[in-house]
Amino acid sequence: MLNKNVAKLLNEQVNKELYSSYLYLDFSNYYRNKGLDGFANWYFIQAQEERDHALIVYNYLHENGEIVSLEAIAKPHVKIESSEDPLKAALGHEIFITDSINTIYEAAIKAKDFRTQQFLDWFVREQGEEEANASGLITKFELFGKDGRGLYLINEELKARTYTPPSPLTRTE
Numbered sequence: 097m098l099n100k101n102v103a104k105l106l107n108e109q110v111n112k113e114l115y116s117s118y119l120y121l122d123f124s125n126y127y128r129n130k131g132l133d134g135f136a137n138w139y140f141i142q143a144q145e146e147r148d149h150a151l152i153v154y155n156y157l158h159e160n161g162e163i164v165s166l167e168a169i170a171k172p173h174v175k176i177e178s179s180e181d182p183l184k185a186a187l188g189h190e191i192f193i194t195d196s197i198n199t200i201y202e203a204a205i206k207a208k209d210f211r212t213q214q215f216l217d218w219f220v221r222e223q224g225e226e227e228a229n230a231s232g233l234i235t236k237f238e239l240f241g242k243d244g245r246g247l248y249l250i251n252e253e254l255k256a257r258t259y260t261p262p263s264p265l266t267r268t269e
């Protein structure tokens with residue numbers, strides 16, 4: 097059994113990760129309609145990864161004898177008016193998720209829950225990478241994405257991203 101507050105926050109995290117998946121699927125949806133298939137691919141894979149993050153937390157709760165409560169997933173909140181909007185919103189959203197992970201970590205420290213702290217270490221690293229990716233994409237777009245040729249090249253680059261399930265989901269032991 098986990099500390100009550102830690103379990104509650106982890107449960108909420110399942111919903112936040114599923115929401116992240118939904119949000120990024122909406123970004124993919126936008127780019128797909130625009131004909132930017134590389135950007136669409138990037139966020140489609142991002143949506144898959146976010147669903148995986150939800151499953152990692154879901155599994156952890158089950159493995160610790162907790163009852164998981166699946167709540168409603170909100171409609172994506174970002175109003176997209178230009179091709180740059182999803183990129184900026186993604187960075188803001190990742191910062192929000194980092195805060196959320198940090199809050200759970202803090203609660204786990206307070207509860208002397210060392211197992212959850214170890215579990216969350218993967219997410220702490222992952223959030224660092226995700227923030228760096230999101231801000232790198234904004235920089236690239238601002239430097240090269242404003243003319244057709246540059247946008248084409250970024251789109252080609254993003255097309256090459258492939259899906260790999262995150263390590264906590266593929267561990268066999």
Ligand code: OFO
Nearest residue numbers: 116146149193226
């Ligand atoms: Fe789940 O890592 Fe982004 O939000």
